[in-house]
Amino acid sequence: MMQLVIFLALAVGLLVLLLMAMRRQPSHAAGSAGELVTAKKTLESLQLGLLPAELVDQIFGERDLTYVGTIGSNEIRSLFLSERKRLALTWIRRVREQVRALKDFHVSRSRMFTQMSRWRELSLAFDFAGLEGRCRVLQLLLLWRGPYAAPGFARRTAATAGRVCSTLDQSLAFLTPSIPVSLASESDADGSMV
Amino acid sequence: MGTSLLWIAGVALESVILLRFLKRRLYAHYPFFFAYLVVVWSGEIALWLIYRYHFASYSRFFWADQFLALLAGFGVLFEIVRKSFQRYPGARTFATSVLAVMFAILCGYFVFQLLPSSVIVHEGFSDLERDFRAIQALTLGGVLVVISYYRIEVGRNLFGIIAGLGLYVGSTVLSHGLKSYVGPAFNAAWSVIQPYTYLISLLIWVFTLWSYAPAADPKIPPDIDDGYGAFARQTQHTLGTLKAAVSRADRP
Numbered sequence A: 001m002m003q004l005v006i007f008l009a010l011a012v013g014l015l016v017l018l019l020m021a022m023r024r025q026p027s028h029a030a031g032s033a034g035e036l037v038t039a040k041k042t043l044e045s046l047q048l049g050l051l052p053a054e055l056v057d058q059i060f061g062e063r064d065l066t067y068v069g070t071i072g073s074n075e076i077r078s079l080f081l082s083e084r085k086r087l088a089l090t091w092i093r094r095v096r097e098q099v100r101a102l103k104d105f106h107v108s109r110s111r112m113f114t115q116m117s118r119w120r121e122l123s124l125a126f127d128f129a130g131l132e133g134r135c136r137v138l139q140l141l142l143l144w145r146g147p148y149a150a151p152g153f154a155r156r157t158a159a160t161a162g163r164v165c166s167t168l169d170q171s172l173a174f175l176t177p178s179i180p181v182s183l184a185s186e187s188d189a190d191g192s193m194v
Numbered sequence B: 001m002g003t004s005l006l007w008i009a010g011v012a013l014e015s016v017i018l019l020r021f022l023k024r025r026l027y028a029h030y031p032f033f034f035a036y037l038v039v040v041w042s043g044e045i046a047l048w049l050i051y052r053y054h055f056a057s058y059s060r061f062f063w064a065d066q067f068l069a070l071l072a073g074f075g076v077l078f079e080i081v082r083k084s085f086q087r088y089p090g091a092r093t094f095a096t097s098v099l100a101v102m103f104a105i106l107c108g109y110f111v112f113q114l115l116p117s118s119v120i121v122h123e124g125f126s127d128l129e130r131d132f133r134a135i136q137a138l139t140l141g142g143v144l145v146v147i148s149y150y151r152i153e154v155g156r157n158l159f160g161i162i163a164g165l166g167l168y169v170g171s172t173v174l175s176h177g178l179k180s181y182v183g184p185a186f187n188a189a190w191s192v193i194q195p196y197t198y199l200i201s202l203l204i205w206v207f208t209l210w211s212y213a214p215a216a217d218p219k220i221p222p223d224i225d226d227g228y229g230a231f232a233r234q235t236q237h238t239l240g241t242l243k244a245a246v247s248r249a250d251r252p
Helices: A002-023 A033-050 A053-060 A063-071 A074-110 A118-145 A151-171 A181-185 B002-023 B031-053 B055-084 B089-113 B125-149 B155-182 B184-208 B225-250
Strands: none
Touching (some): A053 A074, A074 A118, A118 B089
């Protein structure tokens, strides 16, 4: 029986992979100037706009709910919960979109490198897959049990996304203009940089 | 009668593909696939003659032919990896690793299963074929994962080769699995599934290999620095525009 299950899984898996390969759109570009800039912007929007711990705590922490609770109106409370659920779902959807965009950008570049590191690439592939999986699970939890279903899970998802971002940030570092120390130290009295 | 018709249809479709390969010189682009088809086609013709004039030795020759076709199938896998990742050195590193690991498993299997008991020849060959096909399925699956992950365009020809081979290998593994579980009762279904799936694979090959259709070149040549060069040029252009604007502001 076990043997049958293995062979069935193998055959069905191969046929599913064939179907997936048929459906997938190939990517032609590989690190064009426009793509590099878009990727850098995506990375910044993730790191600065979506992933900061304060923002995640604000959306998934119960501080606001406690405050709304002090008003003592059930109507306001349920309105707040539905709005917060919508906000949390929007957050997770945007994180997923941005992560997918980064993954597409990353693979379109890394497939061209002769000196590509197999292990680093494999670990990134697992990170991307894990992150997408986490995002899906979180999305389902939010839909099923509301915005405060899994605050710890949301924080860990954001932390994983942050880790992936910092790895990718290294490969896009050359797009960040460095400010020479001599210039940086020459600031006005009011703190504005020269 | 039905079996003969399927046989004739199979040989006819193989002949069409081989003729197209010769006419459009596709053998220069896909030599391993061409060799595979020649092995399969000549094997079928030889088997037909043996079946008609020397039936007693048919079984032995049948399994020998299957074994040759199986080995030629691994050549096709090598070709798929070689051609798919030609312009993608990074992805090729990955796919080659998959192929190397699978080849090592195959060699190990060959050494441990075949050499100590050389009497296997035809009686145990059904199991041997199932295991070899399973290794082929795993290899092809691994290559497909790499192609999908790196979103590589393989072109119509190569996609046809992959789809036809994948369908045939997948259905063979499935049939063998069911056969070993259900037993002789599955033989009737087996005699239908196998030839029809093979015919579908042949039809896929006829349509996708009618003429040479390679993958389109990636837009950016496989030198990633070119991307940075274009980006730097864009920055220079923006800087030039800014300088011009500042110059205008300087001279009211």
